[in-house]
Amino acid sequence: MPPVKKTAFTKGGSLSEKKPKAPQASREANLELSPPPPLTAFQLESVALFIHVFGALSLPRSIGEIYGLLFSTQDPLSLDDVQARLQLSRGSASEGLRWLRSLGAVNQVYLAGIRKEHFTAETSLRKLASGYLRDRIAPHLENGPSRLSGLESSIDLASPTAHFEKSRVGQIAGWYKFFGKALPLVKVLAGKF
Amino acid sequence: MPPVKKTAFTKGGSLSEKKPKAPQASREANLELSPPPPLTAFQLESVALFIHVFGALSLPRSIGEIYGLLFSTQDPLSLDDVQARLQLSRGSASEGLRWLRSLGAVNQVYLAGIRKEHFTAETSLRKLASGYLRDRIAPHLENGPSRLSGLESSIDLASPTAHFEKSRVGQIAGWYKFFGKALPLVKVLAGKF
DNA sequence: TAAAATATTCAAAATGTATTGAACATTTCT
DNA sequence: AGAAATGTTCAATACATTTTGAATATTTTA
Structure with missing residues (x-):
């Protein structure tokens, strides 16, 4: 089952002790x-x-x-x-x-x-989004090409399913293209907010 | 530190008690x-x-x-x-x-x-993306407006920071607008792949 | 340089999530 | 209906991440 996080912020009771703040004495x-x-x-x-x-x-x-x-x-x-x-x-x-x-x-x-x-x-959506994309998404796309070629070369060309498998590889290549276009677009759009 | 998942597919050594069950008659x-x-x-x-x-x-x-x-x-x-x-x-x-x-x-x-x-x-990116957005993203945006008004009403108007806080609320409102525009756009774009 | 202040690291503990597998529920077949 | 096949649930367990806090490292001050 996919992850679900609790959301309540309930640090309620715990108040510290100590005394009120005096100006920079000690x-x-x-x-x-x-x-x-x-x-x-x-x-x-x-x-x-x-x-x-x-x-x-x-x-x-x-x-x-x-x-x-x-x-x-x-x-x-x-x-x-x-x-x-x-x-x-x-x-x-x-x-x-x-x-x-x-x-x-x-x-x-x-x-x-x-x-x-x-x-x-930082509250600029452009900066937030591009930071997130850069640190958390892009790294997964970077070794994409190598993974893709790894996948492609694992196809057993003699097998009767080779054709099917090639089409799958083509499918993934299409996905990468999508991300290549969508991510920059998101950044541009985010720049307006 | 943010979550990082292991990725290797290494069920290799599953030397468990996989008894090679005797072929049954049925x-x-x-x-x-x-x-x-x-x-x-x-x-x-x-x-x-x-x-x-x-x-x-x-x-x-x-x-x-x-x-x-x-x-x-x-x-x-x-x-x-x-x-x-x-x-x-x-x-x-x-x-x-x-x-x-x-x-x-x-x-x-x-x-x-x-x-x-x-x-x-299912390999249609459009279907995959819209399913993901529908199930994992949209739910978080739905109660957005109510959260936003909750945030707004928590502002102490007498406080000297009230103006700052209002601007923050405005900021978040802008983010919601962004998502309102970006998500449909993603779906359209994904439809082409 | 020594002492104080500040910041980071990391092993252990706490917390949270995923997986397992046996019990349970449901459907289909005869 | 009873038996067999199939599918789901959930408490217990295994596994993974996050948090803690004391130790360590770094920087600054005097």
């Missing part, structure tokens, strides 16, 4: 230990929505959470911000951000005088 | 128990290729195997044929075929005088 400690601002209703809705969307592509929940948080937050967030607000592990936050970055779904922002890297969500 | 039984014809090179290549392709969509290996076998086989195959040739369990074969059928990727064939249902692969 270097880092205060920053690290101040409780993260709880998510707003808009952020919660947004996170839930993107868990759903990314889930439709069979991507892990943590990636949907991270993108949803950045999407719904105006200011750039650091890895620690993301980690604390979503209550993710450091590892998940790091990997998730790295993956989103490599796809181009998240932008790195350098803030003057602040060392931590900060991130914002 | 005429029917002979059919069932006769060892399935081993896969041809073309079929093996094909199965491997479709495990890969379906894997790119995060679909289970068994589904790729089944489609690959049917794709590379001229004659219609029954559930038992599929099960025996791929060494799948009955359950997997049944569920996999059912799923492929519901998608429209596999056609049911009724053979005169033969009771078992038989199946062939």
Whole structure:
């Protein structure tokens, strides 16, 4: 049975401890230990929505959470911000951000005088789509030609089904052509949104 | 880290307790128990290729195997044929075929005088694409509008970020429009292959 | 350079999904 | 109807991915 992902975002109860944030007194400690601002209703809705969307592509929940948080937050967030607000592990936050970055779904922002890297969500559909196509679809099409010729050369020409098999190979070749045309088209179309 | 599926078709070492059951007297039984014809090179290549392709969509290996076998086989195959040739369990074969059928990727064939249902692969890209879009993509877009209005109503209008949040909602609305236009276009394009 | 801050890695644990196979249900045949 | 053949379901198990968090690596500051 094909995969189906759960979608509810229900980290509800877990609120941290620690005390309110005082302005930059003891270097880092205060920053690290101040409780993260709880998510707003808009952020919660947004996170839930993107868990759903990314889930439709069979991507892990943590990636949907991270993108949803950045999407719904105006200011750039650091890895620690993301980690604390979503209550993710450091590892998940790091990997998730790295993956989103490599796809181009998240932008790195350098803030003057602040060392931590900060991130914002990329919302241009063109960039999102082409990143996804580049990283997750194109790689499967690339070795297409070699696979196709492998398939073709596996045909036993003496067999009575050789003709049938050749037609199948032709079928697949047609599919590749389709993708060769459709993918660029999608990019162009996405550019308008 | 995003999902990555193994792709090698390596049932080779299945040295399990495949007892070479003694040929039975019953005429029917002979059919069932006769060892399935081993896969041809073309079929093996094909199965491997479709495990890969379906894997790119995060679909289970068994589904790729089944489609690959049917794709590379001229004659219609029954559930038992599929099960025996791929060494799948009955359950997997049944569920996999059912799923492929519901998608429209596999056609049911009724053979005169033969009771078992038989199946062939559907190779029309238009049918494959629209089945996939209908079953796996469209459902996620359907509750889009309600999600969108949920998101919109979660905006705290008093907040200083309300304007930003409204623009995000607008962004998502644009994405939905894109899909509304792109999906039909894909179907049309796929019709030519 | 040493210490602090930040970021990444990775083995183990937690979670989630696919597969199996025997029980159950259904249909067809005699 | 009873028997045989065929098809489906589902609880248990096997397998795979994701998450965690402590250890490690890297960069920055003083």
